[in-house]
Amino acid sequence: MPPRVNTEKCDGCRAQDETLCVLICPGDLMALDTGSGKAYCRSERDCWDCMSCVKSCPHGAIETRLPYQLGYYPAKLIPLVGSNKISWTVVDIHGKVERFTFKTRNDD
Amino acid sequence: MPAGIGVYLCRCDGRINEVIDLEGLRSKIGKWKGVSEVRVLTALCRPGDLASVVEDIQAGRVDRLVIGACSPAVHQESFERLAAEDLAPNLLERCNLREQCALAHPGDPAGATTQALALLKMGVARLKAAPGPVIPETTTGNRRVLVVGGGIAGLAAAGNLARGGVEVTVVEKRAWLGGRVAQLHRYYPRGCAPRCGLAVQTERLLQSGRVSVHTLAEVAGVHGTAGNFQVNIRQHPRFIGQECTGCGRCEAVCPVVTDTSRGLPAWRKAVLSPAGSVYPLAYAIDRQACLGPACGKCAAVCPAGAVCMEEDEQSFSVNVSAIVMATGSALYDVAAVENYGYGRLPGVLTSMDLEFLASPDGPTGGRLMRPADERPARRVAFIQCAGSRDCKHLPYCSAICCAVTLKQTRYVRDAYPDAEVTVFYMDMRVTGHLEEMYRQAMDEGTVFIRGNPLAVVRAADTGDLEVVAADSLSGRRVLVGADLVVLAAGLVPEHIADSYHLAKDGAGFVPGHLPCSPTEGRRAGIFAAGTAQGPMDASGAVQSGLAASAECLALLDQGPALVLPLLDKTKCDGCKRCVEECPYGAITLDRDGYPLPSATGCRSCGICQGGCPLRCIHLPGFSTREMAARLAAPAVGGEEVRVIAFLCGNDAYRALDGTVYPVNVLPVAVSCAGAVNMGWINDALLNGWDGVIVAGCRADECHYGHGPDLADSRVAKLQETLRSVMVEAERVQVLTCGIGEGGSLAAALENFVRRLTEMGPSPFKEC
Numbered sequence: 001m002p003p004r005v006n007t008e009k010c011d012g013c014r015a016q017d018e019t020l021c022v023l024i025c026p027g028d029l030m031a032l033d034t035g036s037g038k039a040y041c042r043s044e045r046d047c048w049d050c051m052s053c054v055k056s057c058p059h060g061a062i063e064t065r066l067p068y069q070l071g072y073y074p075a076k077l078i079p080l081v082g083s084n085k086i087s088w089t090v091v092d093i094h095g096k097v098e099r100f101t102f103k104t105r106n107d108d
Numbered sequence: 109m110p111a112g113i114g115v116y117l118c119r120c121d122g123r124i125n126e127v128i129d130l131e132g133l134r135s136k137i138g139k140w141k142g143v144s145e146v147r148v149l150t151a152l153c154r155p156g157d158l159a160s161v162v163e164d165i166q167a168g169r170v171d172r173l174v175i176g177a178c179s180p181a182v183h184q185e186s187f188e189r190l191a192a193e194d195l196a197p198n199l200l201e202r203c204n205l206r207e208q209c210a211l212a213h214p215g216d217p218a219g220a221t222t223q224a225l226a227l228l229k230m231g232v233a234r235l236k237a238a239p240g241p242v243i244p245e246t247t248t249g250n251r252r253v254l255v256v257g258g259g260i261a262g263l264a265a266a267g268n269l270a271r272g273g274v275e276v277t278v279v280e281k282r283a284w285l286g287g288r289v290a291q292l293h294r295y296y297p298r299g300c301a302p303r304c305g306l307a308v309q310t311e312r313l314l315q316s317g318r319v320s321v322h323t324l325a326e327v328a329g330v331h332g333t334a335g336n337f338q339v340n341i342r343q344h345p346r347f348i349g350q351e352c353t354g355c356g357r358c359e360a361v362c363p364v365v366t367d368t369s370r371g372l373p374a375w376r377k378a379v380l381s382p383a384g385s386v387y388p389l390a391y392a393i394d395r396q397a398c399l400g401p402a403c404g405k406c407a408a409v410c411p412a413g414a415v416c417m418e419e420d421e422q423s424f425s426v427n428v429s430a431i432v433m434a435t436g437s438a439l440y441d442v443a444a445v446e447n448y449g450y451g452r453l454p455g456v457l458t459s460m461d462l463e464f465l466a467s468p469d470g471p472t473g474g475r476l477m478r479p480a481d482e483r484p485a486r487r488v489a490f491i492q493c494a495g496s497r498d499c500k501h502l503p504y505c506s507a508i509c510c511a512v513t514l515k516q517t518r519y520v521r522d523a524y525p526d527a528e529v530t531v532f533y534m535d536m537r538v539t540g541h542l543e544e545m546y547r548q549a550m551d552e553g554t555v556f557i558r559g560n561p562l563a564v565v566r567a568a569d570t571g572d573l574e575v576v577a578a579d580s581l582s583g584r585r586v587l588v589g590a591d592l593v594v595l596a597a598g599l600v601p602e603h604i605a606d607s608y609h610l611a612k613d614g615a616g617f618v619p620g621h622l623p624c625s626p627t628e629g630r631r632a633g634i635f636a637a638g639t640a641q642g643p644m645d646a647s648g649a650v651q652s653g654l655a656a657s658a659e660c661l662a663l664l665d666q667g668p669a670l671v672l673p674l675l676d677k678t679k680c681d682g683c684k685r686c687v688e689e690c691p692y693g694a695i696t697l698d699r700d701g702y703p704l705p706s707a708t709g710c711r712s713c714g715i716c717q718g719g720c721p722l723r724c725i726h727l728p729g730f731s732t733r734e735m736a737a738r739l740a741a742p743a744v745g746g747e748e749v750r751v752i753a754f755l756c757g758n759d760a761y762r763a764l765d766g767t768v769y770p771v772n773v774l775p776v777a778v779s780c781a782g783a784v785n786m787g788w789i790n791d792a793l794l795n796g797w798d799g800v801i802v803a804g805c806r807a808d809e810c811h812y813g814h815g816p817d818l819a820d821s822r823v824a825k826l827q828e829t830l831r832s833v834m835v836e837a838e839r840v841q842v843l844t845c846g847i848g849e850g851g852s853l854a855a856a857l858e859n860f861v862r863r864l865t866e867m868g869p870s871p872f873k874e875c
Contacts (some may be wrong), residue, residue: 008336009825020721023681058685058721058786059822077831081471082791083723083736085871089833097834099871101794 002044002064003030003053008055012037021053021062055081110146113235114170115228116161118152118177127210127219133176134347136226142236145170153183158190165194172199172235172745176228179207179765180757181277196241197671198728207765208775219740219771226742226774233741234734242728245670245707250428251275252428253660254339256327259287260302260646261638262268262434263309264653265660268318269432273663277426278313279325279341283392284542285310287436288639293382293466295646296515298540302646308388314387325389328423330431330608333696334633334663334709337428345419347393351412354382355391358406358415364397370443371457372464373471373479383469390414429708430633430660433610433618434653435602437639440502442597445495454480455573455592456564459512466519476523478591485527485591488520489539489575491561492533494595504615506598506643508539510855513596517554530588532561557586557677584831599643609693610634617686621811627656630813632692632709635659663708671712671727672705677838679724686716686725689782691813713812714783718822723787727779735788736751738776744796745873748772749864750791753801753857754784758811760803760843763850769862773801780804781842782815786826789840793830796873799864803843816844836867 012032013019019039021030030053031042041047054062066075076091087101115137130148137146145164149157152175164170173195175187180202191197205224208688213220251274255266258280261454266276289295289302324344331338364378372694378398379391400417404724407415439460443451450456455478468474476485490513495501513531520527531554538546561577575588601616610618610629618636620626638649638658686703687695694709695716702723717726744750751773763775778784781804789800802823807816819842827837841860845853
């Protein structure tokens with residue numbers, strides 16, 4: 001499901017040529033709208049929910065909405081990225097909240 | 109690793125160990141891995157105890173230091189010297205066990221001891237994660253400076269720099285040096301002729317042999333940063349070569365006469381004379397007005413063959429370490445104040461017009477008379493605040509106009525001792541010893557009427573000028589006839605291109621960051637001087653030029669070592685956020701596109717560190733690993749509310765010293781609120797801390813400009829994210845605090861801990 005960019009939080013990575021989400025998307029699906037200065041997904045059908053953009057955004061401005069088969073509104077899957085830990089907050093359709101925290105090996 | 113971490117706990121002559129059980133801490137810390145020495149000493153600030161620390165380092169027993177003693181706000185020089193001589197500064201960690209621990213929890217020794225243990229644990233963990241020593245750099249830029257503007261401020265700056273051994277390039281957009289001051293007849297306080305002072309300044313400049321002067325030259329672009337600016341300069345053609353002897357025959361035969369009348373009748377030929385200026389003594393041709401080679405009269409008559417119509421515009425570049433912007437100002441176009449009739453009624457002049465009229469080079473050879481009919485100006489009215497302190501024109505006071513008018517009443521009195529001189533004012537602002545000018549004017553019979561005139565009109569019957577005003581002190585309407593009406597107009601700055609990225613005020617001046625950095629325009633390496641900063645008189649302009657030159661010299665001779673941010677190129681992906689957010693523009697890109705902080709421009713504010721999404725640029729001691737280790741160190745979990753507080757070293761951290769605040773809060777000193785990276789806050793929350801505080805200065809008090817604003821916007825976005833992950837957004841707060849407001853900071857922390865206790869433990873604690 002397509003990444004939704006919250007235009008109030010997005011600052012276009014300070015209007016550089018390539019924003020972080022654009023740089024990291026493996027499918028080259030993100031783009032910077034030069035008019036508004038915000039990022040957007042330019043081909044939503046092709047997104048396969050790897051959520052790299054969600055994790056890389058410094059302001060947490062991107063959210064991928066879950067496909068309805070996996071979890072209808074208000075279900076959510078949101079990461080909180082630390083330097084050597086990541087915590088996934090899972091909200092199911094009944095509103096029950098679970099968190100899964102894992103060690104990552106991202107720091108050197 | 110043979111050596112290890114040395115932990116030195118100071119009793120502070122009893123102040124600390126009265127409350128904190130230092131011996132107990134010593135036995136616990138002695139068991140920690142990586143700690144090779146732990147000692148309790150009486151007073152680390154005294155030479156004896158300090159020497160024993162040095163001995164441990166020199167003997168190779170320790171190579172990283174934790175000092176558990178007083179606040180870093182105290183005795184920092186002693187420990188820094190220690191660091192400089194025997195240790196790299198990033199391997200020294202100071203734990204504030206006195207002001208923020210022992211003294212902060214007077215009735216709670218157990219709590220204070222627990223807090224002390226946590227602080228020391230964080231310090232040790234940070235040091236363990238630190239890379240090796242980061243040796244600070246000493247650096248010098250190339251010893252070249254560009255001065256933009258050849259007026260009195262620019263000349264003062266350039267002369268001073270040249271005397272200091274610096275190579276200076278002066279770029280002036282007009283054909284001659286001297287700026288506005290060269291157009292004055294006299295200047296105060298001595299009432300002497302400016303040409304003398306300008307001649308002295310210019311000679312000093314040229315005699316040094318280190319200055320190259322380019323007139324008719326403008327800056328086309330500035331690239332780079334402090335220490336390494338590339339400046340492109342556009343050189344307009346003069347059309348008259350260096351052979352010119354200043355004889356003036358060209359001007360005499362030039363057939364073009366352009367009327368430039370405004371308040372005063374004035375005309376100009378296409379060949380412009382250097383009269384009034386001191387350098388260079390050469391004419392110049394205004395190609396727009398000139399008839400071109402078809403006419404050729406000047407070329408024909410020039411004995412030196414100096415006329416060259418074929419000259420082209422040229423460009424060249426200079427590479428300099430610093431730039432002084434002395435671009436000056438102009439008089440406000442007071443024709444906009446329609447009621448005063450400037451440009452419409454003959455005999456209404458601006459103060460600059462009067463300078464020209466009084467000058468021997470002027471239209472009447474220096475005789476004060478009404479140019480229209482040559483009537484002697486025996487009745488002169490001055491209107492102060494013409495278009496100033498006026499919401500419809502210039503809202504600000506231009507500081508010098510009152511003194512200028514009083515100076516000009518001298519011109520009138522010297523010409524006609526019995527003249528009727530009237531000054532219409534709102535407030536007479538002549539400060540310091542210039543008050544003497546005011547007293548003298550009053551003694552000589554000048555009439556001062558307190559009232560901003562409604563209009564200047566021409567009497568229908570006599571054709572005389574009349575000033576219509578109300579005298580606010582007597583309450584009566586006043587009508588004063590005058591031969592000349594002089595409008596004391598205010599100053600507006602010459603336009604400085606936005607591409608310089610200098611911090612300008614609402615009027616376009618570059619006032620500097622007052623009071624601490626008066627010449628700084630928030631762009632590293634570019635210093636403003638003279639009236640580009642704000643309205644000031646010639647003395648002030650010279651002083652500000654000298655101040656700017658002193659700033660340049662300090663920048664060029666950076667003796668003391670700098671703390672530069674370190675970049676991890678393996679992680680950097682070139683997003684350039686640090687370049688954009690640096691408040692000084694001190695980061696440029698190197699050949700490979702990686703950020704390169706300028707050794708001469710960086711102020712170690714850490715804002716680049718705060719904004720980097722990949723946490724790959726950071727000040728020494730604040731790398732991702734070191735901060736992660738610090739945050740993971742103390743036991744966080746269980747019932748107790750635990751808060752980590754990042755406090756800015758300028759205000760908030762010092763304010764907290766000596767206050768009483770909750771033991772649950774563990775303070776960490778950072779260089780600026782803008783230096784706090786949101787990734788640290790994520791780490792803190794994921795490690796189970798219940799709350800995070802970012803405390804810094806108020807937005808308009810930050811020494812680095814926009815640190816608090818950045819902290820605010822970053823935290824606001826983080827709070828949004830927290831809401832979406834079903835965590836209370838209030839767990840992260842930004843507080844502002846002045847250096848003396850520790851009490852309210854402590855109260856806010858108190859409140860915060862209470863709120864967190866109500867909210868319950870962090871949801872990440874159970875993971």
